Amino acid sequence: MDTQSRIASTIAREIQASPKQVTAAVELLDGGATVPFVARYRKEVTGGLDDTQLRNLAERLTYLRELESRRVAIRESIREQGKLTDALEKSIAGAETKATLEDIYLPYKPKRRTRAMIARENGLEPLLRAIESDRRADPAKLAEAYLGENVADVKAALEGARDILGEELTENATLLGSLREFMRAEAFISAKVAPGKEQEGAKFSDYFDHREKWADIPSHRALAILRASKEEVVTVDIAPDPETSTRRGEDIVAAAIGIPGNGPGDQWLRGVAEWTWRVKLSLSMYVDLMTELRRRAHEEAIAVFARNLKDLLLAAPAGSKATLGLDPGIRTGVKCAVVDATGKLLDTATIYPFQPKNDTRGATATLMELIARHKIELIAIGNGTASRETERLVGDVLKLLPATVKKPTKVVVSEAGASVYSASETAAKEFPDLDVSLRGAVSIARRLQDPLAELVKITPQSIGVGQYQHDVDQRKLAQTLEAVVEDAVNAVGVDLNTASAPLLAHVAGLGPSLAQSIVSHRDSTGAFPSRKALLKVAGLGPKAFEQCAGFLRIRDGAEPLDASSVHPEAYGVARKIVAACGRDIRQIMGQPQALKGLRAEEFVDGAFGLPTVRDILSELEKPGRDPRPDFVTASFTDGVEEITDLRPGMMLEGTVTNVAAFGAFVDIGVHQDGLVHVSQLADRFVKDPHEVVKAGDVVKVRVTEVDVPRKRIGLSMRKDGSGREAAQERRAQPDKGRGGAPRGKGGPGKGSRGPMSSGPKGGSGGGQGALGAALMDAMKKKN
Known part of the structure; x- marks a missing residue:
């Protein structure tokens, strides 16, 4: 299988598509097409891949191409060393991740002078092989034959042999893979408060003595612990539980050596296995798992930010009113x-x-x-x-x-x-x-x-709907959020004659430069009479027009279809449909009954397939439809304006401002968001709060607890009255969904709001975000 086919097969498996679909999409993206354009106007080519699949495809395509490039470089490096065997080449070809590739490359990677190298130069590798081949012999006796000018005594000889074997073990790709799997399954992450940091790090008090399975820790708690560790408030360890774990790291290392008996050589090798695990491999496993945990937490935090940003951008507009x-x-x-x-x-x-x-x-x-x-x-x-x-x-x-x-x-x-x-x-x-x-x-x-039109002028990080947004990979965060904004803008569509340059910049195929050129052209020559008039804009060529035209709207123009999402390339199909109705297009658009009886299959031709025809019919029924919901707003209760006005049992209306893995924050009009814990979102088990609510939703809640000194408000959306019991349970188990996120620099804070919500002012520096591991302390003051 060639490289392109291998990449297509891998991505197809991951996004639940066929390799043919992936290959078609890759060709379009490589040709300069944008994700919104491909998702909307090339459904026949890709087999209907949606924007989420295409975003995942594009991200994985970049990773897998980098993987293939690294695979070639490693293969060539080993070949130049004259050490490339058929088995090694097969291993390189079969590596599915960058980490696996680097494990394979470790023994052949140029490195600085090591103790093992010095031991080999001193002629001690034959000693190691002698011990391995004759386990009944006493290693100390064997070592006597290898003493010399650079090896003063038996101890030095055996330490040299140990260093050689230790290096071989740390470069054993199969062993490293086994140890990672063992650690992923057995490891616990634990945090302990550093001596003397109790007062200074009080905001992290939930993690002063915390321990849970590495594999199960949610992103908000992981990020809280990582922040506390970075600020030197806690020390962190990742290791198997010595009392409950069914295996030990040193046993896995010993198994890689192969120690069947209990002879003197076996005992020495077992000691080397324990030393290698304790001194070298346990540390490298800690680093690997910490890196993996950080990456996993970052990805989940970015996903939460992206999902909340999407909900915020697609919130209901109040409309064109003074x-x-x-x-x-x-x-x-x-x-x-x-x-x-x-x-x-x-x-x-x-x-x-x-x-x-x-x-x-x-x-x-x-x-x-x-x-x-x-x-x-x-x-x-x-x-x-x-x-x-x-x-x-x-x-x-x-x-x-x-x-x-x-x-x-x-x-x-x-x-x-x-x-x-x-x-x-x-x-x-x-x-x-x-x-x-x-x-x-x-x-x-x-x-x-219009929340969308205005919020695109602000960097997403400043809108404040993320958790620990300054702690995560900033490049990945920016890329993800830009994709969210682009998808939201193109899903709604943009009025070509009223849109600002910042809004136009997010339209598929444009960008800041072309957007400004469009606005300048509009200012100098007047409103665009048609989509085709875009081609008169300096620098806007046929390719850019193809990508952007379908997402731009012209109201009350000479061409009625310019106000719809029908792409100019498909106007011919639309007119055939209109002709079949025997009426003027203006009498048909927005009149579903006029299109009854038409079969999409009748209008399919060589250029446009069934998906496009169905989209055109839908658009003729409801031209320029806005996917955003109807405008609603919460009514705050008179007389309830401060946290001190709240009492358990009160029924209030509020707006969901942010959604995290542990629950949802709701603005009830008291300058302080309340938390609806995930257990209180519904009268059923809820795994993901997004199943029930999203940012901007107006909901009815019941106050379950009010902690004025710490400015914490517990809320419930359940109807069975069990909020108080759940609140008590959370107090008894503070690590369950609370996290220890501080409000301070770079951390989560209040500013996670839907467009129609109240509470403390959102941030100005992008460090706001009410998702901070559910710690309501994060909302005490403006960042």
Whole structure:
């Protein structure tokens, strides 16, 4: 099997597809096609691979190609040394991971001068072979024959032989593989507080004496322990339990040597096996398992971040309505910004209803005037400091509006990342003459209208829906989150004539440069009359047009299909379908009954297969459909504004702000998210909280416990009233789903919000993220 076929077969097995599908997808991706384009418009070619399969395919393709490149390099290196045997070449060809390849290469890898090398130079390798071949002989007696100028005594001779055998064992690929499997199955990870670190590391107190199976530890607890170890609060060990383990590492090493008897040679070899395990291999296994644990935890943490980011980006938009954005503040005042239905900034103001000025009358007058003059339909209130006070003020203002003024809807909106946007180059270009403090209010207003369009202007890490996001592989995190943003933007589609450059930059086939060129062309020549007009944009050629056109929308243009997700290359098929109906296309689009009786199979031709025809029919039924849910928002309970207002048993409504392996955080309007432990999400066993909730969901919860000093709120979504018992159980077993994540630098914090949620202000530095191993302490203060 050639290299390409081997890679295709491996990936096909992993993504549950056929090698033919994988090969077709690889050819498209190698040809410059994007994942969204291939997933949407090349279903016939790939056999219907979806965007998730294609993302996994692309990631594994990179790894496996690197693996093959390394395989060739190792084979050539060993061949140049004149040591490549048929058996060794077969082993190299059969290696399925980079780690296995490197194990095979260890004995042949150029290395610095070692003690084993010196022992060989001193002529001690024959001594080792003599001991191995005659187990009944006394190794000390055999060693006497190898003394000389560089080997002073029997002890030195036997130590040299030991060093040679030890090096051979540490370079034995089969042994290393066996030891890893043994450790993966038997090892425990344990953490102990370092002497004198009890006070300094109090935030990690759950891990001062912690122990659990290495294979079972969830990512949030692993990351908490790794953080504590990095800060030198705890010491960490990974080793089998000597009391319960059915095997020992030294026994596996001894088995690799082969020690059938109990003669003097066998006893010496057994001692070397124990020494090699204790001094060399146990340490290398610790490093290997720690590396594997870190990688596994990073992957799971990144996956959680990606899933929550997707839910946040695809949250329901409130729609194109005149909106007043309020960025709450106490001493610095409440910043106000009015945007029209398209997001264009119309007006700004700053009011000071709170201390020290307490200008409630002036603030009320300003708000009433803005609402009436701009016919405000929505009021977006940021969820930071003074959020509930501002919400109360707005409620009072709405009561004072005259009957002739339509009352707008007030919604508490996440501020996560708003301060990052305010100081960004993007914001400076959009509003060069607007004060930085007012830009945040504009962002708050716009993200209520359309979360996706506004949030793409902020780096995903600043939105704050990740756990330990600064601890994980930053390159992998950035790649994964960029893919999430790209898939979300292209799933929704983009209005070509209103979209910002940052939003257009995420459309398949474009990027920052072409996106800016599109906006510049639009500014200079006016709105695009059609998709084809894109080809007049400088630098945008046929390939880029092919990739992006289907994801761009033109409303009320000369070509009705330009407002749909039908790709221009398939307009001919769409018109055949329309002709079969015998009516004008505008009479058909959005009228499912007009398409009844048509069979997709009748419109299949050599260029477009059944999947494309079915997609076209679906799009004609509901042109430009938005996959996002309908807009809803939680109603916070009057009089419940601080954690001290909570009492066990209260039934409240809230918004899910973040979802982790151990449960979900819910904003109930008290500046502090509560935790619904996974055991309290439903009246049934829940393995993955995402089965029940996602970020942005509005849910009803019952308060089960309130810990004011530690600012912890326990919530339940169960109907059987067992929340208190579960809370007691969690207190008794703090390691079960709580983790020891600190709130501090680079750690998880509060800013994990859906677009319609309240609580402490989201972060400005990307270090927020309420997933921090379930420790509610992580939400005590703004990062």
